[in-house]
Amino acid sequence: MSVEQAQAQEQQASTIRLRWGRGLAWLALFVLLIILAGGLLRNQQGAVSVGERIPEFTLTTFDGQTLRSADLRGKVLVINFWASWCKPCEQEAADLEAAWRFYQPRGDVLFLGIAYVDTEPEARAYLEKFGITYPNGPDLGTRISQAFRIRGVPETYIVDREGTLQFVQIGPFRSLSQIKSAIDPLLQP
Amino acid sequence: MITELGYGTLAITFFLALYGIGAAIWGVQKRKPEWVESARNAMLLTFPLLTISCASMIYLLVNGNYEVEYVSSVTSNSMPLYLRITALWGGQAGSLLFWSWLMSAFASAVTLRNWQRDREFLPWVIVVSLVTLGFFLGLTLFVENPFDRLWLLPNGIAVKSFFAREGAIPFYQSDGKGLNPLLRHPGMIVHPPMLYLGFVSFVIPFAFAIAALITNRTDDRWIQITRRWSLVAWLFLSLGLILGARWAYDVLGWGGYWGWDPVEIAAFMPWLTGTAFLHSVMIQEKRGMLKHWNMILIILTYNLVIFGTFLTRSGVLSSVHSFAQSAIGPLFFVYIGASSALSLGLLLHRWQDLKTDLHMTSVLSREALFLLNNLLFMGILVICFWGVIFPLLSEIITGQKVTVGPPFYERATAPLFAALLLLMGIAPLAAWRHSTLQTLGKAVWKPTLVSLLAPLTAVLLGVRNLAALIGFWLAAFVACVTLYEYGRAAIARSRTHGESLPLAFWNLVGRNRRRYGGYIIHLGVVLMAIGILGIELFQKETQATLARGEELRLGPYTMRFESLAVFDTADGRNVARAVVSVYKNGRFVGELYPRRDYYYESQQPMTIPGVRSTMEDDFYVLLVDWQPISSAGATFKVYQNPLVNWLWLGGFVFILGTLIAAWPESEKSPAIARAKRQAPLGAEAS
Numbered sequence: 001m002s003v004e005q006a007q008a009q010e011q012q013a014s015t016i017r018l019r020w021g022r023g024l025a026w027l028a029l030f031v032l033l034i035i036l037a038g039g040l041l042r043n044q045q046g047a048v049s050v051g052e053r054i055p056e057f058t059l060t061t062f063d064g065q066t067l068r069s070a071d072l073r074g075k076v077l078v079i080n081f082w083a084s085w086c087k088p089c090e091q092e093a094a095d096l097e098a099a100w101r102f103y104q105p106r107g108d109v110l111f112l113g114i115a116y117v118d119t120e121p122e123a124r125a126y127l128e129k130f131g132i133t134y135p136n137g138p139d140l141g142t143r144i145s146q147a148f149r150i151r152g153v154p155e156t157y158i159v160d161r162e163g164t165l166q167f168v169q170i171g172p173f174r175s176l177s178q179i180k181s182a183i184d185p186l187l188q189p
Numbered sequence: 190m191i192t193e194l195g196y197g198t199l200a201i202t203f204f205l206a207l208y209g210i211g212a213a214i215w216g217v218q219k220r221k222p223e224w225v226e227s228a229r230n231a232m233l234l235t236f237p238l239l240t241i242s243c244a245s246m247i248y249l250l251v252n253g254n255y256e257v258e259y260v261s262s263v264t265s266n267s268m269p270l271y272l273r274i275t276a277l278w279g280g281q282a283g284s285l286l287f288w289s290w291l292m293s294a295f296a297s298a299v300t301l302r303n304w305q306r307d308r309e310f311l312p313w314v315i316v317v318s319l320v321t322l323g324f325f326l327g328l329t330l331f332v333e334n335p336f337d338r339l340w341l342l343p344n345g346i347a348v349k350s351f352f353a354r355e356g357a358i359p360f361y362q363s364d365g366k367g368l369n370p371l372l373r374h375p376g377m378i379v380h381p382p383m384l385y386l387g388f389v390s391f392v393i394p395f396a397f398a399i400a401a402l403i404t405n406r407t408d409d410r411w412i413q414i415t416r417r418w419s420l421v422a423w424l425f426l427s428l429g430l431i432l433g434a435r436w437a438y439d440v441l442g443w444g445g446y447w448g449w450d451p452v453e454i455a456a457f458m459p460w461l462t463g464t465a466f467l468h469s470v471m472i473q474e475k476r477g478m479l480k481h482w483n484m485i486l487i488i489l490t491y492n493l494v495i496f497g498t499f500l501t502r503s504g505v506l507s508s509v510h511s512f513a514q515s516a517i518g519p520l521f522f523v524y525i526g527a528s529s530a531l532s533l534g535l536l537l538h539r540w541q542d543l544k545t546d547l548h549m550t551s552v553l554s555r556e557a558l559f560l561l562n563n564l565l566f567m568g569i570l571v572i573c574f575w576g577v578i579f580p581l582l583s584e585i586i587t588g589q590k591v592t593v594g595p596p597f598y599e600r601a602t603a604p605l606f607a608a609l610l611l612l613m614g615i616a617p618l619a620a621w622r623h624s625t626l627q628t629l630g631k632a633v634w635k636p637t638l639v640s641l642l643a644p645l646t647a648v649l650l651g652v653r654n655l656a657a658l659i660g661f662w663l664a665a666f667v668a669c670v671t672l673y674e675y676g677r678a679a680i681a682r683s684r685t686h687g688e689s690l691p692l693a694f695w696n697l698v699g700r701n702r703r704r705y706g707g708y709i710i711h712l713g714v715v716l717m718a719i720g721i722l723g724i725e726l727f728q729k730e731t732q733a734t735l736a737r738g739e740e741l742r743l744g745p746y747t748m749r750f751e752s753l754a755v756f757d758t759a760d761g762r763n764v765a766r767a768v769v770s771v772y773k774n775g776r777f778v779g780e781l782y783p784r785r786d787y788y789y790e791s792q793q794p795m796t797i798p799g800v801r802s803t804m805e806d807d808f809y810v811l812l813v814d815w816q817p818i819s820s821a822g823a824t825f826k827v828y829q830n831p832l833v834n835w836l837w838l839g840g841f842v843f844i845l846g847t848l849i850a851a852w853p854e855s856e857k858s859p860a861i862a863r864a865k866r867q868a869p870l871g872a873e874a875s
Binding site for chain 2: 018022025026029032033035036037038039040086121122125
């Protein structure tokens with residue numbers, strides 16, 4: 001093999017390498033953009049809105065009980081996102097518990113408390129402080145709050161018997177009657 | 190009136206930017222330098238115009254013109270003057286305007302340099318800078334307009350719009366919502382501007398790199414021009430990161446300084462590529478190698494700046510903590526797609542022209558070690574990028590957003606950071622072109638021997654943690670090498686020049702600022718490493734509910750809860766303030782006042798720790814909870830953060846070193862020119 005041949009071969013090999021390199025660079029950029037677009041699309045969907053079905057979730061309560069949203073169909077659900085570090089949550093805590101005690105005997109209304117980005121001892125202390133008796137559990141890995149795409153705490157989602165979201169409260173409820181007026185329309189037969 | 194002025198100048202600047210882009214391209218195409226000159230004037234004008242726009246916004250904020258939606262969302266009557274001014278960057282719309290203003294400052298400044306020797310770069314530098322500026326101005330003008338006013342529609346709904354709506358009446362409010370309490374901290378006032386300055390100033394080196402690619406001027410000129418720009422950009426970015434860490438430590442109330450939050454990483458990634466770039470340009474300057482690599486690094490840095498801004502502002506990642514949902518996400522996406530595709534295409538197009546026939550001659554040469562340093566920085570970048578992108582990826586594939594936490598980043602990056610420290614010690618002792626194990630060993634053995642004293646002392650003091658011992662040794666190693674280098678050079682200089690040792694030392698740094706400034710930065714990194722090792726490996730914490738007069742113990746400390754008071758302040762806060770006495774080894778060392786402020790208007794609490802700081806450690810107390818009625822008991826979270834102040838001291842030294850390295854050299858001074866001629870060859874090498 002002459003020197004020219006070897007050089008030509010080397011030239012050819014380097015051209016092929018370059019072509020592959022280019023292809024890979026473009027592919028990497030393309031994949032990256034797809035991923036970003038995917039994230040953006042989901043983000044643009046925004047929060048779960050009234051009239052939509054709520055996302056399915058599983059909540060393990062502080063007592064170790066496991067609740068699946070799918071098993072709770074047929075009941076009106078009041079899902080409250082809160083945190084022990086959240087001051088405005090404290091404003092509504094007593095009213096929420098009073099509302100729970102009011103509806104609990106009926107059996108067809110269930111309150112669920114979901115502790116957002118919280119530590120267990122502090123969350124338990126909070127529940128004890130306000131004497132809260134309805135099921136509460138931590139949102140492990142913020143999965144539930146992300147599924148609902150909450151903006152902050154407190155936020156409350158009220159769901160009808162078919163699993164359709166009917167009411168959203170951003171920020172704390174101001175009174176017991178406000179909570180009742182949101183739940184009562186869903187209890188008509 | 191002022192609202193119209195601000196909006197008007199903003200709009201004019203936007204169209205001026207579009208004109209500048211068009212005129213610059215037209216001027217090149219038709220070979221009409223007067224058009225390029227006109228584009229240059231347009232770019233020069235953007236700064237004064239946006240200054241008027243920003244000044245109008247500040248006027249509205251200070252004056253409490255709450256009919257402007259932005260003003261009502263970030264200020265309130267009870268806020269002091271300085272917070273009203275800094276509210277300019279307290280929200281999405283205002284901070285975009287502020288970003289644009291800083292960008293225009295750099296764009297205007299770059300038009301003022303002497304372009305005699307590199308005229309051909311000018312039009313393309315104008316195009317790149319103005320496209321970037323124009324994009325942000327467009328966002329501010331059409332999507333997130335800070336000058337939008339509130340209008341009340343006949344049906345009672347308030348809408349925001351700059352121009353009057355049909356049938357709507359202006360909606361005047363008597364008070365605004367106020368700034369997020371977390372942002373009411375001195376660190377937060379300076380931190381965002383520094384970060385933005387770092388971001389926008391990296392646009393200039395990128396613009397020159399793109400200009401070099403387009404004009405196919407593949408020599409080192411663009412690197413020589415942008416060396417100081419890059420250093421300044423890097424200075425601001427570093428300062429922004431350090432101030433952000435300090436803010437987190439003071440305000441966020443978890444006794445930490447860096448949480449590997451996506452927003453933090455977004456700012457850290459361009460810093461990583463920027464740091465790699467600052468090192469690898471030296472190889473191109475000294476040896477003419479790595480031309481491709483430098484282009485890749487600066488392109489990456491620019492795109493990471495935009496990517497980071499996108500991540501924080503579009504709400505893609507953490508919908509709860511970042512700016513509220515907004516329409517700017519898709520626009521940012523298109524811009525990132527276009528800018529990365531165009532720069533990649535351009536780079537690949539010029540790939541062959543950037544080739545050099547130079548090769549590494551020794552694996553232990555300084556250039557080889559610098560390249561290794563670059564690869565380590567890239568390794569850390571890949572880890573960070575993977576961590577940031579992983580939630581998005583997992584959401585697409587599994588439908589669930591899985592985030593990776595600090596342990597992932599810590600475990601993955603710690604060995605790389607350790608390797609970087611080691612290289613930081615060895616590389617300055619290696620020679621350019623050719624170094625052997627023998628020459629390197631000869632240079633290294635003395636400082637190595639001395640540095641072993643550090644882990645030995647630590648063992649004698651009772652430290653048994655292997656990671657800590659390795660870390661302390663590495664830190665001591667870098668410190669010894671750096672000081673040894675200084676000492677050797679200063680002694681040599683004092684002999685040859687007959688100067689006293691301190692004077693020789695001073696002149697040494699003054700004559701070769703880049704090299705010795707760089708060494709000071711290395712010393713800063715060493716100090717920061719010591720602080721990080723201390724807090725990461727030896728932090729102690731405890732939590733307890735105490736009745737008045739009760740005590741808790743942590744390490745050598747005893748803390749007694751003395752009293753608690755809850756009261757309202759004139760500026761709309763409800764303050765719960767505890768008084769605790771702190772004893773160290775049984776000796777009283779002072780009182781601390783951890784407190785919790787609750788802001789009525791924004792309904793947000795803020796925890797302010799009580800801290801006792803020494804170089805040995807910080808005793809850091811947080812008030813977690815208290816009994817509102819009896820005020821008898823309170824819950825405290827208490828941290829002992831060893832060595833953490835070395836981190837802040839190191840940050841200070843780091844910035845000082847960067848300032849020295851970036852300080853303009855007065856090359857015209859005859860004394861320096863003479864000194865340069867007289868200096869031995871070796872002293873020039875850096």
